Amino acid sequence: METDSVDRIVQAWRERDPQLDSSSLEVTGRLLLCAGYYERMVGTVLKRFGLSIADFDVLNTLRRVGDQQGSKPSDLARSSLITTGAMTSRLDRLERAELIRRTPDPADRRGVLVRLTSRGSEVAGQALRELIGANEAFLEPLSGQQRDSIASALRQLLVHHEPG
Template identity: 60%
Template sequence: MVGVTRPPDDSVDRIVRAWAARDPQLDASPLEVVGRLLLCAQHCEREILAALAEFELSFADFDVINTLRRRADPDGTNPTDLARSSLITSGAMTARLNRLESAGLIERTPDAADRRAVRVRLTPGGERLAERALVAVLAADERFLDPLGRRQREALAGTLKDLLLPHEDAQPR
């Protein structure tokens, strides 16, 4: 068609074309979606990690302090519930909490209802850092999504949700 310009090829186009030349019977079309999802995730993760470097936080540390902030449990959060909310194992959570406590971002206090348990809450400094880091991460997300308009973002979010839901439902809780 006259006047219609094709977008430039990306690395996935080149890979699919190479597979078609190497093995014409192979249907490599799933790579057009999955390959791009994986590459986009890598690029987005790099943007987020760069944003968090200013705060000397790993993504996992960011996840924990902002999970605490999001939950806003007035008496603190049980570490097991926190691990469930942030989708990591309780063993990994203990090491992470030790590191965050040493940095003065969280505090652990005895659980009033169960003397064997503790509750975790952000310190005032942890609350401030969590908020600043979240703003930086959301700005990185925005930069990553900048090539898309509002309608494209809405359509992509809906499509990705359709793709994600059957896999989330299959996960044990």
């Protein structure tokens, strides 16, 4: 079996301090390293569209919700787990790029609704398709059964640690 950098770290700890149980690093270390490699890959894919991960999240949240009337910025912020102030800056950037449009909320004189422009919908769809293709390439070394096992184990961790 091939070894990786985590194997070398765990082995070094076993030699340095045989009483220390560093076996948890075999999971957490690999999660962290894979997350870093994955984020760089996602960044590379989205850069071709002029998007950040945050921009992609907003565009595809709007696309997934599919509300023709538009979505409230506060609802988008909640779905992204960010503050409304951070959402405002994202929306400003996306509006300047003509990927979204903000219009007055007819139900709330002080509010606005956010909608994708046709260009925004097109960019969001293309970016999503490319990202899914990159996901497949990233996961290519794993069999379907391995993917299912990992997904199930990670679900257990998230259910245990996710708020609410």
